[in-house]
Amino acid sequence: xxxxxxxxxxxxxxxxxxxxxxxxxxxxxxxxxxxxxxxxxxxxxxxxxxxxxxxxxxxxxxxxxxxxxxxxxxxxxxxxxxxxxxxxxxxxxxxxxxxxxxxxxxxxxxxxxxxxxxxxxxxxxxxxxxxxxxxxxxxxxxxxxxxxxxxxxxxxxxxxxxxxxxxxxxxxxxxxxxxxxxxxxxxxxxxxxxxxxxxxxxxxxxxxxxxxxxxxxxxxxxxxxxxxxxxxxxxxxxxxxxxxxxxxxxxxxxxxxxxxxxxxxxxxxxxxxxxxxxxxxxxxxxxxxxxxxxxxxxxxxxxxxxxxxxxxxxxxxxxxxxxxxxxxxxx
Amino acid sequence: xxxxxxxxxxxxxxxxxxxxxxxxxxxxxxxxxxxxxxxxxxxxxxxxxxxxxxxxxxxxxxxxxxxxxxxxxxxxxxxxxxxxxxxxxxxxxxxxxxxxxxxxxxxxxxxxxxxxxxxxxxxxxxxxxxxxxxxxxxxxxxxxxxxxxxxxxxxxxxxxxxxxxxxxxxxxxxxxxxxxxxxxxxxxxxxxxxxxxxxxxxxxxxxxxxxxxxxxxxxxxxxxxxxxxxxxxxxxxxxxxxxxxxxxxxxxxxxxxxxxxxxxxxxxxxxxxxxxxxxxxxxxxxxxxxxxxxxxxxxxxxxxxxxxxxxxxxxxxxxxxxxxxxxxxxx
Numbered sequence: 001x002x003x004x005x006x007x008x009x010x011x012x013x014x015x016x017x018x019x020x021x022x023x024x025x026x027x028x029x030x031x032x033x034x035x036x037x038x039x040x041x042x043x044x045x046x047x048x049x050x051x052x053x054x055x056x057x058x059x060x061x062x063x064x065x066x067x068x069x070x071x072x073x074x075x076x077x078x079x080x081x082x083x084x085x086x087x088x089x090x091x092x093x094x095x096x097x098x099x100x101x102x103x104x105x106x107x108x109x110x111x112x113x114x115x116x117x118x119x120x121x122x123x124x125x126x127x128x129x130x131x132x133x134x135x136x137x138x139x140x141x142x143x144x145x146x147x148x149x150x151x152x153x154x155x156x157x158x159x160x161x162x163x164x165x166x167x168x169x170x171x172x173x174x175x176x177x178x179x180x181x182x183x184x185x186x187x188x189x190x191x192x193x194x195x196x197x198x199x200x201x202x203x204x205x206x207x208x209x210x211x212x213x214x215x216x217x218x219x220x221x222x223x224x225x226x227x228x229x230x231x232x233x234x235x236x237x238x239x240x241x242x243x244x245x246x247x248x249x250x251x252x253x254x255x256x257x258x259x260x261x262x263x264x265x266x267x268x269x270x271x272x273x274x275x276x277x278x279x280x281x282x283x284x285x286x287x288x289x290x291x292x293x294x295x296x297x298x299x300x301x302x303x304x305x306x307x308x309x310x311x312x313x314x315x316x317x318x319x320x321x322x323x324x325x326x327x328x329x330x331x
Numbered sequence: 332x333x334x335x336x337x338x339x340x341x342x343x344x345x346x347x348x349x350x351x352x353x354x355x356x357x358x359x360x361x362x363x364x365x366x367x368x369x370x371x372x373x374x375x376x377x378x379x380x381x382x383x384x385x386x387x388x389x390x391x392x393x394x395x396x397x398x399x400x401x402x403x404x405x406x407x408x409x410x411x412x413x414x415x416x417x418x419x420x421x422x423x424x425x426x427x428x429x430x431x432x433x434x435x436x437x438x439x440x441x442x443x444x445x446x447x448x449x450x451x452x453x454x455x456x457x458x459x460x461x462x463x464x465x466x467x468x469x470x471x472x473x474x475x476x477x478x479x480x481x482x483x484x485x486x487x488x489x490x491x492x493x494x495x496x497x498x499x500x501x502x503x504x505x506x507x508x509x510x511x512x513x514x515x516x517x518x519x520x521x522x523x524x525x526x527x528x529x530x531x532x533x534x535x536x537x538x539x540x541x542x543x544x545x546x547x548x549x550x551x552x553x554x555x556x557x558x559x560x561x562x563x564x565x566x567x568x569x570x571x572x573x574x575x576x577x578x579x580x581x582x583x584x585x586x587x588x589x590x591x592x593x594x595x596x597x598x599x600x601x602x603x604x605x606x607x608x609x610x611x612x613x614x615x616x617x618x619x620x621x622x623x624x625x626x627x628x629x630x631x632x633x634x635x636x637x638x639x640x641x642x643x644x645x646x647x648x649x650x651x652x653x654x655x656x657x658x659x660x661x662x
Contacts, residue, residue, distance in 0.1 A: 050596070211516040221590035253588040260553035260575040261585075263603030265381070270601045295550030 002027045002099035003308055007062045011052050014319055020068075020312040027099045036078035039308070041066030042329040043071035043121040044315040046245045047274075071126055073110065073117045074100075084109065085202050091120045098308055098331065114290060122155055122299040122326035124289060126275055130242060131159035132285045133278040136167075138240035138271045139216040143168030146210045148229050152179035152190065155326035156242060160218045161190050162298050169216070172209045172226055176201075176321050179325065186254070187299050188211070202228035216240075219270075222247045227256050233302040236277075237268040245319065301325030332359045333430035334639055338393045340589040342383050345650055350383070351399075356411055358430045364644070367409035368431050369641070371420070372450040373660040374402035375646040377576045378605075398426040402457055404441065404448045405431075413458045415440065422451040429662065445459040445621060453486055453657035455620060457606055461573060462490035463616045464609040469571035469602045470547040474499030479560050482551030483521065484632075486509035486657035487573060491549045492521050493629050503540045505533075505556055507652050514655060518630055533559035547571075550601075553578045558587050568599040574648065632656030 001024050014156060030036045048070055051062050062068060070279035071093040075086050081104045084090065092107040094100060110120045122128060134156075145177035147164040151157040152173025161184065164171040170191040173184040184193040194210040199205045206214065206229055219226050222244030235238070247254050262268065278285075292298045303323040305314045308331045320326055332355050339352035361367045363471055379401055382393050393399060397478040403425040407415050412435045415421065423438040425431060429488035441451045453459060465487075472478060477497040482488040484502025492515065495502040503523040504515040523540040530536045537545065537560055550557050553575030564570070578585050593599065609616075623629045634654040636645045639662045 055596075219591060222589055226591060241591050241594045244589075244595055247589060247592045254592075255586045256589040257584040258553055258557075258575075258578060258587040259590060259601070260361075260550060260557060260603070261574050261578045263572045263601060264605070265386075265574055265603065267604050268602070269607050270590070271595060271599070272591070272596065273598050274595070277598050 002097050003026070004067050004098075005096040005283055005311055006067055007052060007064050009064060009259060010054060010058065011049070015049060015312075015316050017312055017316070022309070023225075024095075024225070028101055030078055030101050031094060032062055033081050034103055035076050035081045035084050037074035037090070037094065038077045039072055039074050039094070039098055039100070039101050039331045041073040041118045042096065042308075042331060043125070044311065044313055044318060044327050045126075046243055048315065067097060069093055069095055070261050071121045073120055073269055089117050091117075091125060093236060096311055114140075115293065118302055118304065118328050119293075119300070120329070121301060121328055123159060123298060124286060125295065127155040127326055128159055128289045129278075129282060129285050130275040131156045132163055132289060133275060133281055134218070134240040134242050134273055135160050135163055136217060136292050137278055137281070138269075139238050141167045141169050141216055144170075145215035146170045146171045146172065146212055146234075147216045147218065148174065148206065148210065148214050148232075149190075149220070150174045150225050150229065151243065151245065152184055152188075152193065153177075153324055154220060155300075155323075157218070157220050158184070158188050158301060158325055159298065162188050164216075164294075165189050165191075166292065166297055170210070172214075172320065174221075174229075180324065183301065187301070196225055203231045206232045213237075218242060221242075221245050224256065225256060230259060230262055231257075233262060233266050233268050235266045236267075237266055239268065239270040241270055241272040244254045305329045307331070332356070333428050335398050335429075336427040337398055338395050338644055339382060340395060340515075341385060342380070346380060346383065346630055346643075346647050348643055348647070353640070354408045356428075361409055361411050361432050364412050365432050366407050366412045366415050366436055368405035368421070368433050369408045370403055370405050370425070370427065370429055370431070370662045372404040372449045372452055373427065373639075373642055373662065374456070375642065375649060375658050375660060376401060376457075376572055379596055379646065380650075383411065394408055398428060399422055400426050402452050408603055419622065420448050427642055429558065449633055449659050449661070450624075450631070450634065452659055453633060454490060454624065454629060455617060458486040458657055459490055459620050460609075460613060461606040461617050462487045463494055463620060464548070464606060465571040465573050466494055466549060468609055468612070469604060470549060470569050472498045472500050475504065476546035477499075477501045477543060477565075478547045478549065479503045479505065479537065479541065479545050479563075480521075480549045480551070481505045481521075481556050481560065482574070482576065483515055483524065484508075484655055486631075488549070488551050488655075489515070489519050489632060489656055490629065493515050493519050494623075495547075496520050496522075497628055501541070502518060503537070503545075505552075505560075514632065515600055518632070527556055534562045537643055544568075549573060550575075552576050554585060555587065561593055562588075562589060564593060564597055564599050566597045566599075570599065570601040572601055572603040588610055591612060603626075634658050636660045638662070 057234030076088040090107040147169040153175040181193040184190040408421040421438040478500040484506040515521040554577030
């Protein structure tokens with residue numbers, strides 16, 4: 001028997017616990033070329049909110065009554081598959097189940113020696129790749145430029161800022177608590193950090209922190225914070241739009257200053273992306289990230305919550321900013 | 332003596348005649364390496380509104396009390412410069428003066444045989460280059476894709492749509508009168524044309540015209556029209572943002588739906604530009620445009636107003652959509 005977490009109903013606005021349903025199901029024996037997986041670490045991510053809606057998006061929506069899926073590190077407990085053996089740890093997109101059968105497709109065996117298994121859901125997984133490829137492929141940072149990162153203490157944001165520093169940029173982070181601000185400066189080496197919750201005039205605060213203007217804005221949040229940064233964008237500015245966490249839970253369209261005049265005035269670029277757009281660059285990116293990690297140039301923070309039953313609450317807490325860095329549930 | 336038009340004061344919102352001042356000045360004799368120019372055709376363009384404000388932009392603002400400048404075709408009436416001779420027609424960025432002295436910098440002698448002189452202010456000048464380079468360099472049209480153009484009956488828009496057709500796209504134009512709609516379909520070969528002034532639900536109208544979604548949106552206008560198009564953008568959609576005429580005269584910031592969530596959801600790109608960003612591509616682009624023009628593949632419309640004194644009114648009329656295609660004053 002295995003516990004499984006299903007989408008009970010599509011969230012209206014902010015997700016709540018009753019949007020999810022726990023069930024017990026019996027687990028089949030793995031057949032030929034199949035393996036049995038025991039979930040160890042589960043990644044919860046803001047983008048999952050999008051898949052819970054029935055709207056056109058880059059990945060198909062979850063079906064009501066079906067299990068939720070996300071990035072998971074699991075242990076192989078039984079294998080009839082030539083590419084995997086008992087005791088291997090694998091990462092991949094899997095169901096929110098304690099135990100599940102897999103045909104091995106899309107799973108990667110991870111190197112437990114190079115980093116902790118949970119790192120493969122974060123800095124060496126989708127979040128690290130998102131930070132690295134969004135920044136380098138769209139942001140195209142040049143030495144001496146000014147980079148602003150919103151959601152800067154988050155899993156992606158904290159890596160973006162550190163890569164910005166490695167590549168020679170002045171880096172300004174925006175986050176929502178004094179604890180996060182301290183983290184940005186002390187642990188992640190940001191040059192400046194702005195607490196948007198205690199700052200009255202964000203546009204002016206960004207101007208003060210970046211008197212030479214903003215060349216790259218790595219946008220994780222959308223909304224008013226982004227309005228304030230865009231008002232400071234430089235000529236030929238670049239805005240990788242990675243996420244819009246402030247907009248995902250809105251049931252109505254969020255209004256703000258239109259950006260067209262700013263884009264024309266500055267010949268600036270805004271580009272939304274998901275990491276899989278750059279799939280051909282993954283091997284090179286993982287190699288670079290692993291090198292920087294081993295050299296001690298990259299730090300990362302995880303918020304690890306314990307217990308399979310806590311997965312839905314951990315997901316909900318993302319929208320309250322309760323995580324520092326990658327939010328992971330250890331089963 | 333020569334008439335000259337000065338910026339009397341910076342417009343507040345929509346420009347009005349009293350923002351301009353006419354003066355008479357005496358004209359000096361051209362010195363060594365100088366030439367005397369007699370203005371023949373004057374281009375009036377929406378972007379000039381930006382230069383009349385005292386705001387940071389891609390070109391420095393006009394100074395109050397100084398002459399306005401724009402694209403002009405002039406006749407050389409006297410030359411002490413080795414590169415120009417009497418009777419040449421030149422194009423360049425010149426003052427709003429009947430007669431002026433120039434050192435020849437930035438002036439190009441035009442080929443009066445290849446096309447009418449006014450074409451060098453339009454389809455073979457900045458507007459044609461803007462259409463061609465914005466569409467090809469940012470829009471990157473592929474055969475079979477759907478292209479939507481706003482301000483479609485305007486100088487740039489009408490050329491964008493025709494180039495879209497030459498390159499194998501389905502082309503949908505948006506304009507503001509039945510006369511313009513007819514022009515788009517009959518003269519410029521657009522597949523579909525939508526009159527935004529008589530259409531209640533623009534988002535639905537675009538969906539109906541482009542059931543397969545919008546791959547490229549060439550945006551000349553900003554504002555609500557753009558909101559409606561962006562709501563229909565496809566995955567990997569591209570939005571060259573060429574102008575935002577609907578926003579230029581606003582004295583307050585114009586609010587609309589924030590675009591971040593749309594960009595992320597579709598991995599879409601919005602990029603503001605001015606034609607000079609692509610200056611290295613001008614020779615190739617003019618060659619292509621001239622070929623298409625000679626082959627009869629490109630039509631263009633001019634609204635020609637007569638008389639030097641009419642320049643300010645012609646400029647003001649742009650914001651009322653009174654022009655069809657390029658607005659030019661013949662002196």
